[in-house]
Amino acid sequence: MNPLSQKSRPDPILTKDFDEPRLQELETYRRLGGYEGLKKALASGREKLMAEIGKSNLRGLGGAGFATAMKWSTVPSEEKNPGPRFVVVNCDESEPGCFKDRVLVTKNPHQLIEGLLIAAYAIDARHAFIFIRGEYEVQYKILEKALAEAKAAGLLGACSIELMRGAGAYISGLDTALLETMEGKKAWPRQPPPFPTVAGLMGRPTVVNNVETLSMLPHIVENGGDWFAKLGTPKSGGTVLFSVSGHVEKPGVYEFPMGVPLREILAAAGGVKGGKKLKAVIPGGVSTPVLTADELDTVMDFEGPRAKGSFLGAGGVIVLDETTDMVMVAHNIERFLTHESCGQCTPCRQGSFWHERILARGLEGGGTAQDLATLERVGENITGKVICALGDTVGVVTRALMKKFPEDFKAKFHD
Amino acid sequence: MTKKVTFTLDGKALEAREGQTVLEAATDAGIMIPHYCWHRSLGNPGNCRMCLVEVEGTPKPQVSCRLPAREGLVVKSLSPAAKRAQTSALELHLVDHPLDCPVCDQSGECGLQDYYMGIGRYVSVLREDKAHAKKRQVLGPHIVLDQERCILCTRCTRFVAQISKSHELGIFGRGHNEAVDLVPGRTLDNPYSGNLADICPVGALTDRDFRFQVRVWYLDETESICPGCSRGCPISAHTSTQRPWHNKGRRLARLKPRVLDWLCDEGRYGFSDFDSDRLGRLTAPLSEVRSALQTHRDDLAVVASGSLSNEDWKAFKSLFVDKLKVKRFLFTPEPDQVGSEDELLRRREKVPNLEGGRALGFGTEIKSLTWESLGQDIAGGRVRSLYVVDRDPAKVLGEKLLHKLELLIYQGPRMGKTGGLARYRLPATDWLEENGHFTNFQGKIQEYRQALKPLGDARPDWKIFADLEAGL
Ligand SMILES: Cc1cc2nc3c(=O)[nH]c(=O)nc-3n(C[C@H](O)[C@H](O)[C@H](O)COP(=O)(O)O)c2cc1C
Ligand code: SF4
Ligand code: SF4
Numbered sequence: 001m002n003p004l005s006q007k008s009r010p011d012p013i014l015t016k017d018f019d020e021p022r023l024q025e026l027e028t029y030r031r032l033g034g035y036e037g038l039k040k041a042l043a044s045g046r047e048k049l050m051a052e053i054g055k056s057n058l059r060g061l062g063g064a065g066f067a068t069a070m071k072w073s074t075v076p077s078e079e080k081n082p083g084p085r086f087v088v089v090n091c092d093e094s095e096p097g098c099f100k101d102r103v104l105v106t107k108n109p110h111q112l113i114e115g116l117l118i119a120a121y122a123i124d125a126r127h128a129f130i131f132i133r134g135e136y137e138v139q140y141k142i143l144e145k146a147l148a149e150a151k152a153a154g155l156l157g158a159c160s161i162e163l164m165r166g167a168g169a170y171i172s173g174l175d176t177a178l179l180e181t182m183e184g185k186k187a188w189p190r191q192p193p194p195f196p197t198v199a200g201l202m203g204r205p206t207v208v209n210n211v212e213t214l215s216m217l218p219h220i221v222e223n224g225g226d227w228f229a230k231l232g233t234p235k236s237g238g239t240v241l242f243s244v245s246g247h248v249e250k251p252g253v254y255e256f257p258m259g260v261p262l263r264e265i266l267a268a269a270g271g272v273k274g275g276k277k278l279k280a281v282i283p284g285g286v287s288t289p290v291l292t293a294d295e296l297d298t299v300m301d302f303e304g305p306r307a308k309g310s311f312l313g314a315g316g317v318i319v320l321d322e323t324t325d326m327v328m329v330a331h332n333i334e335r336f337l338t339h340e341s342c343g344q345c346t347p348c349r350q351g352s353f354w355h356e357r358i359l360a361r362g363l364e365g366g367g368t369a370q371d372l373a374t375l376e377r378v379g380e381n382i383t384g385k386v387i388c389a390l391g392d393t394v395g396v397v398t399r400a401l402m403k404k405f406p407e408d409f410k411a412k413f414h415d
Numbered sequence: 416m417t418k419k420v421t422f423t424l425d426g427k428a429l430e431a432r433e434g435q436t437v438l439e440a441a442t443d444a445g446i447m448i449p450h451y452c453w454h455r456s457l458g459n460p461g462n463c464r465m466c467l468v469e470v471e472g473t474p475k476p477q478v479s480c481r482l483p484a485r486e487g488l489v490v491k492s493l494s495p496a497a498k499r500a501q502t503s504a505l506e507l508h509l510v511d512h513p514l515d516c517p518v519c520d521q522s523g524e525c526g527l528q529d530y531y532m533g534i535g536r537y538v539s540v541l542r543e544d545k546a547h548a549k550k551r552q553v554l555g556p557h558i559v560l561d562q563e564r565c566i567l568c569t570r571c572t573r574f575v576a577q578i579s580k581s582h583e584l585g586i587f588g589r590g591h592n593e594a595v596d597l598v599p600g601r602t603l604d605n606p607y608s609g610n611l612a613d614i615c616p617v618g619a620l621t622d623r624d625f626r627f628q629v630r631v632w633y634l635d636e637t638e639s640i641c642p643g644c645s646r647g648c649p650i651s652a653h654t655s656t657q658r659p660w661h662n663k664g665r666r667l668a669r670l671k672p673r674v675l676d677w678l679c680d681e682g683r684y685g686f687s688d689f690d691s692d693r694l695g696r697l698t699a700p701l702s703e704v705r706s707a708l709q710t711h712r713d714d715l716a717v718v719a720s721g722s723l724s725n726e727d728w729k730a731f732k733s734l735f736v737d738k739l740k741v742k743r744f745l746f747t748p749e750p751d752q753v754g755s756e757d758e759l760l761r762r763r764e765k766v767p768n769l770e771g772g773r774a775l776g777f778g779t780e781i782k783s784l785t786w787e788s789l790g791q792d793i794a795g796g797r798v799r800s801l802y803v804v805d806r807d808p809a810k811v812l813g814e815k816l817l818h819k820l821e822l823l824i825y826q827g828p829r830m831g832k833t834g835g836l837a838r839y840r841l842p843a844t845d846w847l848e849e850n851g852h853f854t855n856f857q858g859k860i861q862e863y864r865q866a867l868k869p870l871g872d873a874r875p876d877w878k879i880f881a882d883l884e885a886g887l
Contacts, residue, residue, distance in 0.1 A: 169589065186586070191461055191481060343586075343593035345462045346566065350507040353591040357543040374540045381503030384475040385464055 012255040013219045013231075013239050014212065018107050024142055026149040029110040035155055037218030041118045042157075044221075049122050053217070055225030057237030062090050062173075062210030063285070063314040064389075065236070065302040074197040075123045075205045081198075085205040087120045088182070089130040089214060091139075092166055092173035095285035096336060097316030100241035101211040103253045105132075105139040108215070109146035113161070115214035118221060120159045123207055128159055131178055133166045140165060170340035174388055175208040177342065188344040189388040210314075212241055232258030236301035240312070244269040246319035247276065258301040262291070265300065265317055277322040280404070284313020286333045287393040289400030290326075309400065326408035330398045331359035337394050348391030351382040355398055367413035375402065422488035431484035438466050438479040441492070448492045449501050449530045451508075451616045452568040453480040456676045457577060463508070463568050465530070467500035468492045476500045502534045511546040511591070512617075513563045521618030523631040527566070548594055555583070555603030557623055557680060558611050562594045565619035571595060571611050578677065578759070581605035595619070606761065609683040613671060624687060625669050629661040634668055637866035640853050641670065642722055642767040642846050643682030646760050647855035649674040650682070652847055652866045666690055666867050667847065679761050681754070692829045694842035695871040704824060704839045705886050708739065711800035711822050716743035716789060719777075720805035720827075721752065721766030723876055724851030725860065728772045730880035731804070736781065738884050743798060745784040746777050751811055762856055767846075771854040786811050793819055800824075804876065805843065807831040826879060842873040849875040 022028045029035070041049050054069035075085060089112065093101040105112060112130075120128045132140050140163065147161055164182060166172050172181045176190035179201050200206025216238060220228045229237040236258040242265050245251045249270025256265060262281060272278050278293040283300065289310040291298060298304050302312050320329065338352040355378070358371050375398055383395035402409050418433040424441055431440035436459065441448050451463035459480040467476040471489035476497060479490065491497050508527065516522045548562035567586065572595065575584045583601040586593055597603065603611070612622040634653040641648045655661055655668040662668050667689040672678040708715070717735050735741045748764040756763040773779060784792070790812050792798040800822035801808065809817055809832035817823060817836055825837035828845035848869040854860050 338590055341590040343567065343588070343590045344460075345464055347464050347504055347507045349567070349591050349593065350510045353546070354507070354510050354541075354543065361542070368542075370540060371542075378503070378507075381500070382507075385467060385500055385504065387461065 014104060014108070014111065014215050014241060015253070015255045023108050024106075024110075024146065026110060026146070026153060029108070033222075034110055034218070035114050037221040038114050038117050038121075038155070041121055041217075041221045046122060046124070049118070049221065052220060052225040053122070056220045056228035057225075057232060057235065058213065058216055058220060058228065059236050059302055060210055061212035061216075061240060061314065063095070063287075063311075065312060068209065068213055071197060071209075072119070072123055072207060074195065075207060076198060078124060081205060083204060084127060085123055085125045086201045086207070087116060087123065087125045087128040088175075088178065088201065088206060088208045089116055089128070089211060090173060090175065090178060090208050091130055091132040091136070091211045092170075092178060093136075093211070093314075094133055094170040094173050094340075095287060095314055095316055096333075097243060097245055097282060097285040097318045098314045099243045099245075100253045100315060102136060102139055103243075104211050104215055104241070105136070106142060109142050110150065111215045111218060112143075112211055113146060113150050113155075115217035116161065117156065117159060118217040119207060119209060119214055123205075125207070126159055128161045129164055129182065129201075130161065131164045131166060131172075131182060133172075134168050169342070170336075171342040171388075171390060174390065177388075178208060179206065186342075188342050191387055233299070233301040233303070235303055240300070240315055242300070242315040242317050244317045244319065246282075246317075247273045247321035247324075248319045249273050256300070259304070260300050261296070262298045262300055262317070263296040266296065266319060269317075269319070272319060272321050274321075278319065279322045279324050280320045280326070280329075282316070282318040282320070284311050285316030286318070286336065287389070287397065288313040288316075289396055290320075290329075290404055292404050325412075326401045326405040327359060327362055327412045330401045331356065331363055333397050334359055334394065337390060337397075341390060341394070342388075345387045345391060347382045348386045348388075348394055351378055351391070352394045354378065355394060359398070362409075362412040365412075369413060369415050371413045372402065372409060375399070420484055420486040420488075422484045422486070422490060424490045425493045429484075433485070434483045436480055437468065437482045437484050437488070437490055440484050441479070446492075448479050449505070449534065450480060451526055451566060452570065454570055454573075454614060454676075457570055457573045457614070460569055460573075463566065464504040465501055465508075467497060467504065469494045469497045498534060501530075502536055505530050505534060506536050508566050510541060510543075511563070512566070513545060515564070518627075519564065519618040520621045520626055520631075521564075521615075525618060526616035546591060549596075552596075553623070554597055554620075555608055557609050557684065558603050558620055559623050559626065560595065561619050561621070562596070564617050565595050565615075566617055567593060567595070568616060570614045570616070571620060574607075574611060574614060575603075575605070578610075579605040579607045606679050606681070606755075606757070607677055607759065609680045610672070610677045613678075622669065624684060628663065629655045629658065629668055633657045633661065635866070637847070637864050638673060638862075639670075639847065639866060640767065640861045640863040641678065641682040642853070643679070643685050643765060644754075644756075644762040645721070645764040645767060645769060645856040646762045647767050647853050647859070647861055648672060648678055648682060648760060649861065650678065654847070654866050656867070664690075675760075677760060679759075681761065681765070689845065689847065690870065692831070693870050694828060694830055694834060694840055694873065697842060697872040698840050701882055702886060704841070705883055707800075707822055707824070707839070708802070708883070709887065712739050712741065714797065714799040714821075715739070715741050715802060716745065716784065716792065716798040716800070717741055717802045718745045718789070718804065718806045718808055719772070721746065721748060721764060721769035721772065722805055722846065723768060723772065724846075724849070724863075725768065725771040725774075725854060726851050727876040727880070728768070728775050728777070730877035730884070732775050732777075734880040734884040735802075738887055743784055743789070743792065744777065744781060745786070745789050745806075746772055747783045747785065749786045749811065751807065764856070767855070768853040770856055770858060771852070774854060790816060793817075802826070803833055803837070805829075807833045809833040809836055826876065828873060841879050842871055843876045843879060844869045844873045848873060851875070 058068040060066040177187040334355040379395035379399045450466040466479040469491040552560040805827035826841035
C-alpha cells in the first residue's frame with residue numbers, strides 16, 4: 001500500500017513509484033527511467049554534477065542536515081591526497097521513531113544504488129560500501145540481490161560496492177563510529193578533526209551519506225538542481241520522508257516538501273488515534289527535543305524546529321496523545337540512551353545511567369523535588385561537554401520534557 | 416625547529432610549540448589542569464572530559480587535551496564556567512565509584528581524591544545504588560584489578576597496545592556495562608606490567624606486592640637510579656621506616672619511575688628482598704685482612720661486580736691495581752649477570768655500572784678473566800686466594816673448587832653462598848644505603864642518593880677499599 005496521501009504531496013520524488021509491482025527488480029526500475037540519472041551524470045562530467053548538487057540545496061537526511069555538496073567539496077583532490085577514497089552508505093537507521101531508510105531500501109533498492117554510483121563518481125571513489133544495521137536482514141537480502149543485478153548489467157562500471165552488516169549498535173550510525181565499526185573496532189566515535197572526508201575509512205578520504213540523501217541524487221541529476229531547490233525552502237531543498245508513529249491512525253512513511261507544517265503531517269497520518277487529544281510531538285526521532293500540541297505550526301525543514309529548540313533530525317515524527325505520561329517518555333528514552341551509549345566518555349556513560357535510575361525511581365513512586373533539580377543540573381552539565389551527539393541528547397531530552405510538561409514531572413517528583 | 420606560539424592561560428602568558436595541546440603546554444609550565452585519560456606517552460583520547468576549559472570566542476567548553484595552542488588563544492581553566500564543567504565531570508566519575516578509600520591502596524595518591532579536594536562538589540545528591548562489577552581480579556604476576564573503581568580512562572589498554580605491544584587487556588561490553596578485562600585466555604605478564612599500577616589514575620589497577628602493606632603517606636621518597644641493568648633508569652625509591660611494623664617489616668616498599676615514564680618489572684620487583692640475607696657484623700679487624708692480602712698478593716684474583724659505583728671503582732683501582740698490583744680480575748657480566756633485553760628499556764647486562772669500570776680501564780687495558788679461566792687457574796693452583804666483591808663464585812664455579820683456595824675474602828651487602836665460605840666477610844652497603852654515581856651504557860653519569868641507614872657494620876665499598884689501602 002502506498003502510505004502517501006496524494007492530497008498533501010502532489011509530486012513525490014522518492015516514493016513516486018512505490019505502488020509499482022516488482023520495483024525492486026532492475027528491469028522494472030529501468031523501465032521507469034532508472035539509471036538514466038547515472039548516465040546523465042557520467043556524461044555531464046564531475047564539475048557540472050557538483051554544481052547541480054550545490055544548486056539543489058540538498059541537505060544530509062541522516063539527521064545532521066549538512067549540505068551534501070559542501071561535504072563532498074571537502075574531499076581533497078587527487079593531486080593533494082593521491083590514493084583511494086570511499087563512499088559509505090549509512091543504513092544503520094536505529095533512531096527510535098525512524099524507519100524511512102528501511103522503506104526506501106525495501107521498496108526501491110536500485111534508486112539507492114544509482115545514487116551511490118553518482119556520489120562515487122562525484123568524488124572519484126572506486127570503492128563504495130553500504131553499511132546496513134544487522135537487524136535489517138530482509139533489506140540486506142534485497143540489497144544483495146539488487147547489487148548482483150546491477151553488477152551483472154555492468155552498471156557499476158569501475159566501482160565496487162560492498163555490503164557490510166552492523167552488529168546491533170545504535171552508535172554505529174554516527175559516521176565516525178560507523179567507520180571504526182567497519183575497521184573491525186569498537187564503535188567508539190572519533191573526535192574530529194580530521195573529518196571523515198579528509199581521513200575516514202582506514203585513514204582515507206571518505207564520504208558518509210544517508211540512504212535517503214543518496215536516493216535523491218538520480219532525481220536531482222535528471223531534473224536539475226534548481227528544480228529540486230524550488231520544491232523546498234530557501235535553505236533546505238527538495239522533499240523529505242517522515243516516519244510517523246505513535247498515537248496516530250495511519251502510521252507510516254510520508255513524503256512532503258521541505259517546510260511542510262507539522263500539522264499537515266499529522267493530518268496525513270489520519271490524526272490522533274481514537275480521536276484523543278494531542279499532547280506532544282517528538283519531531284525527528286527520540287533524540288530531538290519534544291514539541292507541544294501548541295507547536296503544530298512548526299515548519300518542518302532544517303530551520304523550523306530549531307526555532308522551537310528542537311531539530312528535524314531524521315524525520316521520525318512520534319505522536320503522543322493526552323494519556324501519555326512524560327516521565328515515562330523520558331525514562332524510556334534515557335533507558336535507550338543508557339543502553340546505546342558507547343561508554344567512551346564518562347559524562348554520557350554515567351550520566352545516562354544516572355538519568356535512567358532517577359526517572360525509574362520517580363515512576364516507582366520514590367521521586368523527590370530534589371531529583372528535578374539534579375536532572376536539570378546534571379543534564380545541563382552533560383550537554384556540550386561530551387564527545388558526540390548521543391551524549392548531548394542525554395542531557396537535552398529530559399530537560400525539554402521537564403520544561404514543556406512540568407506538571408507530569410511534579411506529579412512524580414515531590415516531597 | 417618548531418615554531419613557538421604564545422597563548423594566555425588564566426591571564427598568564429605561556430609559550431608552546433605550535434600545535435602542542437594546551438594541556439601539555441600547561442603541564443610543562445607546571446600548571447595543573449585536571450585530567451585522567453591524557454598521558455604524555457599514551458595520547459589524548461579525550462574521554463574523561465576532566466580537562467574542560469573555557470576558550471574565548473567559543474561557546475562550548477573545550478577539552479584542553481585536544482586543543483592546539485595557537486598565537487593569541489585565550490584560555491581559562493579556573494573561570495566559573497570551566498570549573499563547573501570540571502566539577503561536573505568529576506561528579507559523574509564518582510556516581511558509581513565505590514568510595515572504598517579506607518581499604519584502597521591508591522588512597523593518598525588517587526586522581527579522584529586529589530581532584531575532589533580541589534574541585535569536588537562536597538554535597539552528594541546521589542540516592543541510587545552503586546553499580547557492581549568484578550572485584551579483586553588477579554590479572555597476572557604483579558597486577559590486580561578492581562573493575563568497580565575503574566573510570567575507563569583507557570590508559571591501561573593503550574599501554575598494552577602501544578607500549579608493551581602485548582595486548583592482554585581490552586574494554587568489553589558497552590555503555591555503563593563496559594569494563595576493562597583480560598582478553599580471554601591471556602594473562603597480564605608482559606615484562607612491563609608493573610607500569611599499569613602507576614598509570615592507572617585510580618585504585619583499579621594496583622600492585623600485588625604493595626597491596627595492603629603500607630599507606631602511601633607513611634612512605635619517604637628518595638631519588639635514585641635503578642641498579643637492575645645498564646640502562647640505569649631514574650627511579651624514586653619509596654621506603655617505609657616511619658612505621659616499621661608495616662610492609663612486613665621490609666624497609667623498601669616500592670620503586671617508581673622518575674623522569675622516564677616506565678620501569679621494567681625486573682627492575683621494579685627485583686629488590687623486594689632488600690633487607691634479607693644481609694652480612695651484619697664485621698668478623699675480623701681490617702689489619703688481619705690487610706696482612707692476608709699482602710701475603711697473597713701474587714696469587715690473588717679479584718672478582719668484582721658491575722654494581723659498584725664510580726666512587727667504588729676508583730678506590731677499587733687504587734687498591735688492587737695501583738697498590739697491590741694484582742694481575743687477575745674478573746668483572747665481565749658472565750651468566751649470572753646477563754638476561755634478556757628489548758627495544759624499550761631493558762639491557763642485557765643486569766648490573767648498572769660496568770661502564771664506570773670501563774672508564775677506568777677495566778675491560779680495556781685491564782683484561783677480564785672468564786669464569787672458565789678463573790676456574791682453571793684455581794684448579795691449577797695459579798690462583799690460591801680470591802677477593803670477591805658482591806658476586807657469587809660459589810654458585811657459578813661450585814663450592815668444591817672454592818675449598819681449594821687458601822684465602823677467600825668476601826665483601827658485599829648480602830651473604831650469598833660465597834659469603835658463607837669466606838674467611839673474612841666485609842659488610843658493604845647496598846645502593847639505597849649510600850650516595851654515589853653510576854655511568855650507564857650510554858656513558859651518562861647519574862647520581863643516586865641514600866634512602867636508608869646502613870644495616871649492621873655495612874659501609875660503602877669505596878670506604879672499605881680506601882681503609883684497606885691506607886694501612887698497607
Ligand atoms: C547517535 C547518532 C546516530 C546516528 N545514526 C545515524 C543513522 O542511523 N543513519 C544515518 O544516516 N545517520 C546517522 N547519524 C548521522 C551521521 O553521523 C551522519 O551525519 C550521516 O550519516 C551523514 O549523512 P548525511 O549527510 O547524508 O545525512 C547518527 C548520528 C548520531 C549522533
Ligand atoms: S557522548 Fe556517549 S555515545 Fe558519544 S562518545 Fe561519549 S559515551 Fe560514546
Ligand atoms: S583500569 Fe585504571 S587505567 Fe585502566 S581504564 Fe580503568 S581507570 Fe583507566
